[in-house]
Each structure stands twice: as C-alpha cells, then as structure tokens.
Amino acid sequence: MARHDDDLDDFGRFSEPALMILISLADGAKHGYAMTDDIEEVSGVRFGPGTLYGAITRLEGRGLIQRIESDDRRNPYRLTALGEKALRARLASLQAIARVGQRRLASA
Amino acid sequence: MTWLLRLYPPPWRRRYGDEVTEMLADQRFSLRIAIDLIAGAIDVWLHPSVTLAAAVAAEPHVEEKKTMLQRIARLDCGAALGPEVTTADQWRATAAALAGTIVLSLAWMAAHVRIGDNSYVDSLSMLTFIVPWLYSLRYTYLKKRPASVQAVFIGGFSLLIAAMMLAAGWIASHL
Numbered sequence: 672m673a674r675h676d677d678d679l680d681d682f683g684r685f686s687e688p689a690l691m692i693l694i695s696l697a698d699g700a701k702h703g704y705a706m707t708d709d710i711e712e713v714s715g716v717r718f719g720p721g722t723l724y725g726a727i728t729r730l731e732g733r734g735l736i737q738r739i740e741s742d743d744r745r746n747p748y749r750l751t752a753l754g755e756k757a758l759r760a761r762l763a764s765l766q767a768i769a770r771v772g773q774r775r776l777a778s779a
Numbered sequence: 780m781t782w783l784l785r786l787y788p789p790p791w792r793r794r795y796g797d798e799v800t801e802m803l804a805d806q807r808f809s810l811r812i813a814i815d816l817i818a819g820a821i822d823v824w825l826h827p828s829v830t831l832a833a834a835v836a837a838e839p840h841v842e843e844k845k846t847m848l849q850r851i852a853r854l855d856c857g858a859a860l861g862p863e864v865t866t867a868d869q870w871r872a873t874a875a876a877l878a879g880t881i882v883l884s885l886a887w888m889a890a891h892v893r894i895g896d897n898s899y900v901d902s903l904s905m906l907t908f909i910v911p912w913l914y915s916l917r918y919t920y921l922k923k924r925p926a927s928v929q930a931v932f933i934g935g936f937s938l939l940i941a942a943m944m945l946a947a948g949w950i951a952s953h954l
Contacts, residue, residue, distance in 0.1 A: 704802050719812045720799045721819025725830065728795070728823070732832030744797040 679761050688718050688726035693735065693750060693758040700739055700749040703727070730754065780808055786820035788827070794834035864919050872915035879911025902948030903941065910937045 682689045695701060695709045703723055711717040718726075727748065730736040735754035739747045750758070781800050784792055806812065823830045884907045887900070894900050913933045921929045 703798050707802070719815030719819075720802050721812075721815035721817070721822075724795050724799060725819050725822050728791070728830040728833060732829055738833075745801050746798060 679757055682726070682729055685722070685726040685729055688722050689730055689735075690758075690761055691716070691718070692723070692726055692730060692748075693754055693761075696736060696748060696750040696754070697758060700747040702743075702745040702747045704745065706748075780806060780813060780816065783813060783816040783820070786817060787823055788831065790831055790834040790838055791823050794837055864922060868918045868922060872918040875918065876908075876911045876915040879914055880908045883907040883910060898952040899945060899948040902944040902951065905944055906937070906941055909940055913937055 679686055679689055679693075691710045691714060692706055694713065695706045701709060703720070707718060707720075707723060727736070731738060731748070733753075734751055735757055736748045737751050739749055741747065780803050784796055784799060787796070803812075887904055887907050890900055891897075913936050917924075917929045917933065921932060924932075
C-alpha cells in the first residue's frame with residue numbers, strides 16, 4: 672500500500688500524541704490545556720505536559736501546526752495546510768487498515 | 780512542580796515555559812506528571828534538532844555574551860542543528876583520531892616497557908584512543924566553536940577520564 676503519511680511516521684513514541692493533537696486542532700485552534708481536555712474526551716487518554724509538548728515541539732518544528740501569538744501566557748496552536756494534509760493522509764491510512772481488519776474478522 | 784521545568788534547555792523554556800507553567804498552575808504534585816516532565820526533558824536534550832527547531836528559530840539572533848560554561852552547555856543544541864561538516868572535515872577527524880591513537884599507543888607501549896607492570900600505567904591505556912577521538916571532535920561537533928571552548932571541552936574531558944582511569948588504577952593496586 673502506498674504511504675502518504677510519512678510526516679508522522681518518524682515521530683517514534685510521539686506518533687500517537689501527535690496524531691491526537693492534529694485531530695484536536697482539526698476543529699479549531701486550541702492551547703495546550705484545551706488540547707489535553709479535548710484529547711481526553713475523545714480518546715480517554717490524558718497526556719502529561721512532557722508528552723504533549725514533546726509532540727507539539729515536533730509538530731511545530733515540522734510546520735504541521737503553528738503557534739498563534741497572543742498576549743495570554745497560553746498561546747493557542749492551529750493546524751497548518753501541511754498539517755491538514757498529513758492528518759488526512761494518516762486518517763485515510765488508518766481507515767484502510769481498519770477496513771482490512773474488519774473484513775478479515777467477518778470472514779473468519 | 781514547575782521547578783521541574785528547570786531541567787529543560789533555556790530555548791525550550793523561553794518558548795514553551797509559560798504555557799506549561801499555566802498547565803501546571805492548579806496541579807497538585809503527581810508522580811506520574813513529574814516522571815512525564817523528566818522524560819520530556821531528557822527527550823529534548825537527546826533530540827534537540829527535532830524538539831528545539833521552532834524554539835531556536837523564534838529566538839532573536841542577538842550575539843549574547845556567554846560564559847564558557849554556557850557555551851559548552853549549548854554545544855549539543857548547536858551541533859545537532861548542524862555545523863557545516865564537510866567530507867574533508869570527516870577525513871581530517873578520522874586522520875587525527877587514527878594518527879593520535881597510533882602515537883599515543885606507541886608512547887603507552889614505551890612507558891609500559893620502561894616501567895613494567897604498573898596498575899597506573901595499565902589504567903591509562905584507554906586514553907590512547909579516547910583522547911585522539913576527543914581531539915577529532917574539533918573537526919566535527921566542535922567545528923566553528925571558539926578555540927577556548929574546544930580546549931576546555933577536549934582538555935576537560937581528557938583530564939576527567941584520565942583521573943577516573945588513575946582512580947581505577949589506584950583501586951586495582953590496593954586490591
């Protein structure tokens with residue numbers, strides 16, 4: 672299967688937090704605390720600040736998310752066009768894998 | 780728990796410190812979060828090129844006056860962001876490491892023949908390749924660093940390792 676989601680592949684143990692952050696930012700900009708709450712609501716997992724910012728720094732460094740400067744100490748982040756593309760590619764890849772898994776389970 | 784943020788490199792703290800401080804503001808001490816923060820700090824120091832890219836890019840490019848220790852403490856960040864190491868530099872580093880190892884090995888063998896079995900001389904044998912390797916770093920990781928920083932880095936680590944080896948020799952001679 673051709674891969675189009677290389678941007679998240681080399682995040683190592685931060686791949687999952689990075690994916691969850693991209694999903695969290697897909698419906699609008701959020702600061703770190705709001706992301707943590709949102710991710711917990713969606714997935715039931717609450718990332719610690721070390722893990723969350725380990726993923727944020729990588730995503731920001733790769734241009735997948737962008738910090739919005741604000742007067743508040745809590746700067747929100749938003750998805751960039753590159754980040755949206757990477758998220759779409761990763762979700763499509765996961766959907767394809769899920770379909771294969773469900774098909775095989777159904778025929779077992 | 781915000782004191783744990785002191786474990787992070789200064790560029791990281793300047794970029795993300797306030798945000799994480801806000802996140803921790805109402806947080807009671809939690810071992811899970813403390814471990815998470817410590818692991819995060821280790822990650823930043825180990826992978827500065829991916830974790831500090833945005834923070835360093837956002838830094839104002841002002842030539843600050845830094846103490847030698849501050850310069851040394853920043854070596855990893857600078858090196859990981861890529862000193863321009865050419866193929867010629869790599870050859871120079873390899874040649875320096877090999878030539879240094881041969882010269883020091885010969886010197887060590889001469890000392891061994893002259894002095895005979897001696898735990899201190901034996902313990903220094905490791906220096907014959909470690910010191911040349913440290914010296915070779917001036918062509919790679921230490922490239923473009925001030926000569927004083929190179930001298931302190933190479934000399935400091937060489938002396939530290941020599942002291943450790945001599946201590947090992949002392950222990951061996953007293954067993």
